[in-house]
Amino acid sequence: MTSFFQLLLGGIGMGCIYCLVAIEYTLIWNASGLVNFAHDKFIMLGAYIFAGTLVLKLNLPIILAVPIALFLMAIFGSVAAMGIFNPLSRLNSNIYAVMGTIMLAKILGEATRLIWGPAPFNLPSFVKGAYKLGEVSVSKVYLLIMIATIAILLIIEFMFKKTKVGIAMRCVAEDKTAASLMGVNVNKNITFTVALSGMICCVVGILIIPVFNVSLGMSTMIGLKGFAAGIVGGFGSIPGAIVGGLLIGIVESLYSGVGPTVYRDVVAFVLLIGFLLVKPKGILNSKASK
Amino acid sequence: MKKRTKVLLLTGLGLLLAALPVFITNAYAIIVINQTLISIIVLMGLNFITGLMGQMNLGTAGIMAMGAYTSALLTTKLSMSPWVALISAVLMGCILGIGLGYPSLRIKGIYLALTTLGFSEIIRLVINNLVDITGGPTGVRNIPCFKLFSYEIKGAVPYYYLLLIFVVVMIVIALRIIHSKWGRAIKAIKDNEVAVEACGIKLSTIKIFAFTLCCVYGCIGGALYGHLIGYISPTDFSVDTTIRYLMMLMIGGIGSIPGNVIGAVVVNVLPEALRFLGNYYWLIFSILILVSSVLLPNGLVSVIKMIYSKVSRFAVKGEK
Numbered sequence: 047m048t049s050f051f052q053l054l055l056g057g058i059g060m061g062c063i064y065c066l067v068a069i070e071y072t073l074i075w076n077a078s079g080l081v082n083f084a085h086d087k088f089i090m091l092g093a094y095i096f097a098g099t100l101v102l103k104l105n106l107p108i109i110l111a112v113p114i115a116l117f118l119m120a121i122f123g124s125v126a127a128m129g130i131f132n133p134l135s136r137l138n139s140n141i142y143a144v145m146g147t148i149m150l151a152k153i154l155g156e157a158t159r160l161i162w163g164p165a166p167f168n169l170p171s172f173v174k175g176a177y178k179l180g181e182v183s184v185s186k187v188y189l190l191i192m193i194a195t196i197a198i199l200l201i202i203e204f205m206f207k208k209t210k211v212g213i214a215m216r217c218v219a220e221d222k223t224a225a226s227l228m229g230v231n232v233n234k235n236i237t238f239t240v241a242l243s244g245m246i247c248c249v250v251g252i253l254i255i256p257v258f259n260v261s262l263g264m265s266t267m268i269g270l271k272g273f274a275a276g277i278v279g280g281f282g283s284i285p286g287a288i289v290g291g292l293l294i295g296i297v298e299s300l301y302s303g304v305g306p307t308v309y310r311d312v313v314a315f316v317l318l319i320g321f322l323l324v325k326p327k328g329i330l331n332s333k334a335s336k
Numbered sequence: 337m338k339k340r341t342k343v344l345l346l347t348g349l350g351l352l353l354a355a356l357p358v359f360i361t362n363a364y365a366i367i368v369i370n371q372t373l374i375s376i377i378v379l380m381g382l383n384f385i386t387g388l389m390g391q392m393n394l395g396t397a398g399i400m401a402m403g404a405y406t407s408a409l410l411t412t413k414l415s416m417s418p419w420v421a422l423i424s425a426v427l428m429g430c431i432l433g434i435g436l437g438y439p440s441l442r443i444k445g446i447y448l449a450l451t452t453l454g455f456s457e458i459i460r461l462v463i464n465n466l467v468d469i470t471g472g473p474t475g476v477r478n479i480p481c482f483k484l485f486s487y488e489i490k491g492a493v494p495y496y497y498l499l500l501i502f503v504v505v506m507i508v509i510a511l512r513i514i515h516s517k518w519g520r521a522i523k524a525i526k527d528n529e530v531a532v533e534a535c536g537i538k539l540s541t542i543k544i545f546a547f548t549l550c551c552v553y554g555c556i557g558g559a560l561y562g563h564l565i566g567y568i569s570p571t572d573f574s575v576d577t578t579i580r581y582l583m584m585l586m587i588g589g590i591g592s593i594p595g596n597v598i599g600a601v602v603v604n605v606l607p608e609a610l611r612f613l614g615n616y617y618w619l620i621f622s623i624l625i626l627v628s629s630v631l632l633p634n635g636l637v638s639v640i641k642m643i644y645s646k647v648s649r650f651a652v653k654g655e656k
Contacts, residue, residue, distance in 0.1 A: 149626040156619040308465040315454035
């Protein structure tokens with residue numbers, strides 16, 4: 047029973063990460079109709095900016111480094127939106143859009159390798175250790191991940207319900223033409239959304255540093271599983287992303303208690319294909335378009 | 337174009353390709369050319385689905401991996417002839433095509449892209465972990481080369497000629513299919529699925545047919561790749577491989593066979609030509625591709641077509 051709770055907690059921790067990844071690209075999908083295939087590189091870039099430059103090179107305290115990293119990623123996101131996402135969302139075939147973001151991912155990966163070097167590194171004293179809760183030990187990272195996820199969800203919820211920008215984002219997600227007729231600037235909306243998504247990516251990047259180290263491939267698997275989470279929950283819906291992410295995290299973690307660990311990464315993709323075949327609209331029947 | 341000029345041009349091109357190893361003596365260059373030829377085969381397969389039918393397929397690497405491992409394992413573990421193994425790879429392609437084509441009946445667009453991506457990752461992870469059969473991360477070594485009667489097609493140059501024959505045959509088959517009623521149906525699906533069904537064409541058959549073609553081409557390419565290098569490992573078939581093929585498709589021009597050939601040549605040869613940039617060559621190459629995909633959405637083949645139409649208009653003016 048103890049090991050069950052242990053696995054469950056680990057699963058919820060990883061599930062929260064998948065949630066955030068799914069939310070981050072769902073936001074862009076809702077705003078522009080593009081799937082950001084570069085999102086894992088956004089995550090990686092966030093981690094590198096935070097760990098490589100701000101903490102290790104400039105020796106900033108972590109409290110100060112986090113907001114600066116978030117700010118830099120927001121600027122990066124808006125530049126990427128203006129240069130790449132806006133032009134691509136106007137092209138009529140989605141193949142070009144997919145290619146554009148994939149090439150952006152390549153460029154980011156190469157640039158990161160050239161700037162920070164190919165060797166992986168770690169932040170030695172960044173959220174280490176665990177709390178004991180009876181028999182079950184909760185590692186501090188997973189606790190931090192859960193708290194950060196809940197905080198981000200609350201912020202997003204507040205933004206969507208109360209602020210003008212958030213309401214405009216919901217309008218654009220519903221119907222782009224109608225939104226632009228109502229005076230919503232769709233292009234500005236895309237820019238803002240990509241910037242927001244970049245900030246969430248940065249948070250994910252910072253949170254997974256203690257789990258995966260800082261390396262060029264640190265976020266590839268998370269990125270792919272985030273896609274799976276979105277589909278399982280229901281593509282294009284934020285609640286779906288939360289449910290899907292948690293489901294994949296928990297199933298994957300519980301599986302490693304029963305099956306061979308080497309196939310742990312396969313679980314998410316099997317769930318993905320299974321759901322697409324049986325229930326393509328996801329658990330929470332979303333209204334996602336084609 | 338007049339038929340005679342066309343025939344002359346093609347003969348010239350054929351002679352040039354046949355004489356290529358005489359001019360290029362660098363062994364590495366020949367291997368790059370061989371890889372280009374294999375890329376052309378795989379790319380033509382991808383072209384059926386992504387180019388002509390307009391469905392995103394991000395599973396190229398998985399398809400190639402299945403072809404390569406089928407052929408490599410049959411030749412090394414069961415010491416079959418590579419020719420028999422190649423036929424088994426084709427059969428594997430048929431099975432894969434039906435398996436991948438079935439989900440495409442229900443889902444499309446970005447869903448299909450993610451399904452095929454998931455498929456590709458599952459294949460890679462399974463190969464990586466089935467150490468007893470596939471050798472796991474260490475891969476399969478000493479894959480034998482093709483034999484023609486008693487002559488062993490060994491080394492880069494003889495293999496170049498073998499691949500050249502394969503490519504020409506595959507191009508002819510692809511062209512014949514595209515200009516048949518099957519090809520027209522595939523192209524029509526891209527424009528309007530409902531209209532295709534209303535014309536009395538069975539959508540599911542055509543879709544599965546297109547996927548099977550894609551997988552057969554991909555598996556043949558994968559099998560030939562294994563025999564070219566003599567060694568395969570799961571890292572050869574990661575998501576990066578898929579992305580490379582999508583790049584080729586974009587650069588050359590989506591949906592056209594000459595475009596595929598141009599794309600494969602550019603993506604395989606241009607990075608080698610950019611080697612003088614040292615550490616930065618892959619970055620510069622990626623930027624070039626991104627810029628060209630935003631500025632030239634119809635690929636290099638559209639530039640060639642434009643130049644050709646200008647030249648022919650000029651020629652007509654001169655005759656007058």
